[in-house]
Amino acid sequence: MKHSLTVDHLFMFFGRRKALEDVSFSLSTGDSLAILGPNGSGKTTLLRILAGLIEPSRGTITFLSGDKPLDRADVRRRLSYIGPELALYDALTAAENLRFFATMRGIAIDDGLIGRILEMVGIGGRGNDYYSAYSSGMKQRLKYAVALLNDPVFLLLDEPSTNLDKDGKMVVSGIVARQKENGILIIATNEKEEYGFAEQQYRIGG
C-alpha cells in the first residue's frame, strides 16, 4: 500500500513569535526528506506537529493510505518519532519498556522478539538492565528499538545521531536505509554527515 504525506502552507506561532512560516512539501512511500536549518529555526517544532504532539497555528497536514485519509489514531499506529526530549521509564528495564510500549501499540511481543529487537539496535543481552542505568548512547538505541516496534510507515527523526558512537551511527544508517525502501523518512538535523540520509532537502528559518 502506497502512503503519502502532504504539508500545506503550515504556520506556527508561539505568542507573537513566528516559529514556522509557510512550510509546504509532499512525500510518498520511498521518499526521504532532511529538514535543515539553524538552531531555533523550527525543525523540532515541525516534527512535533507532524507527530501530532502539537497543533499548527495555520495550515493542513494530510496523511493518506492509498487514497484514504488517515485519522489521528491511524497515523499514530503507523508513525514513530524519535527526538532528544523523549524519555523512557527509568524504573523499568529495557525489556519491560519494550513490552509496555508493544502492548500500547497493540503488538504481541515475547522474549524472543524483544531479544531480536535489542540485538538489532546493538544492545542485545542488556534487556534486564534498568533504563536509568543505561548510558546516553544506549538510551538513544533503546528509543530506536521502541520506535521500530510498529514497523513505522512514517519515521520522524530529530537529530538522529545524538549521543551515538560509531557503531550506533551505523545502526541508524541501517534503519534509515530500510525506512527509505519501505516507508517515508523525515530527518531534522544540523549535522552535515546526516544530510546524506535523505534524498531531498528542505531548508527552514533562513
Next chain:
Amino acid sequence: MPSNSTGLADRSLAVLRKDVLCEFRTRYAINAILLFGITTLTVVSFSVGQKNLPPEVYAALYWVIIFFSAMSGLAHVFVREEESKTSTILKLTADATPVYLGKLGYNLLLLILLQIAIAPLFLTLTDAVLTDPALFIILLILGTVGLAGATTIIAAIISKASVKGALFAVLSFPILLPLLIGLISATTKAFSESGGGLGGASSELQLLVSYGVVMITASIMLFEYVWEG
C-alpha cells in the same frame, strides 16, 4: 504494519502494571500519602482521642484526613509522566482511554491502601463508635471510587501547570465538595446509634453512586481532549 492483538483491557492493565511497578521501585506516591494520613491521624487522635464528640465531628475528621492525604499523592500519577518526560512517548504510542483507565486503576489502588491503613487506626485511636459496619464499608468503597474518579482527571489537567500542588487542591476542592458532603453525612449515620442503617442513608448513597458514575463517565469522554490537547 503489525496487527492489533491487544484490546482495551490489556492496554489499560499494562498502564496499571507499569505504574504499580514504577511505584513499587520508587515509592514516590505511597510514602507521601501514607505518611500524611498517619501523621494527620496521630495529631487528631492526640487532640480529640479521649473526648466524646458528636458522630458528625468524627465523620468530618475521617474524610478530612482522607481528602488531604489524597491531595498529597494522587496527582503524581500524571505529574510523574510530565516530570520524567515520558508523557510524550506515551502520547505517541497510546490511545487516551487505556491511559485514563490504567491511571484510574492506579489511583484506586493507592486509595484502597490508604483506607485499609487509616480506617482501623481511626476507629482504634479515637472514640468514634462504629454502629453500622456494613454502611461504613460501603461508604469507604464509594468514597474511594468518587475520589479516584475526580482526582485522576484533575491530575491530568494540572500536570502541565507550573504550580501543580496548589492547583490540584484548589481545583479538587469544589469538584469534591458534593462528594465530601455526602460522605460526611452518611458516615455520621454509620457512627450514630440512630442512623437508620442503609435505608436511613439511602439519599446519600444515591448521591455517592451517581457522583462516581457521572465523574468516571465524564472523565472517559473528556480525557482525550485533556491528554492530547
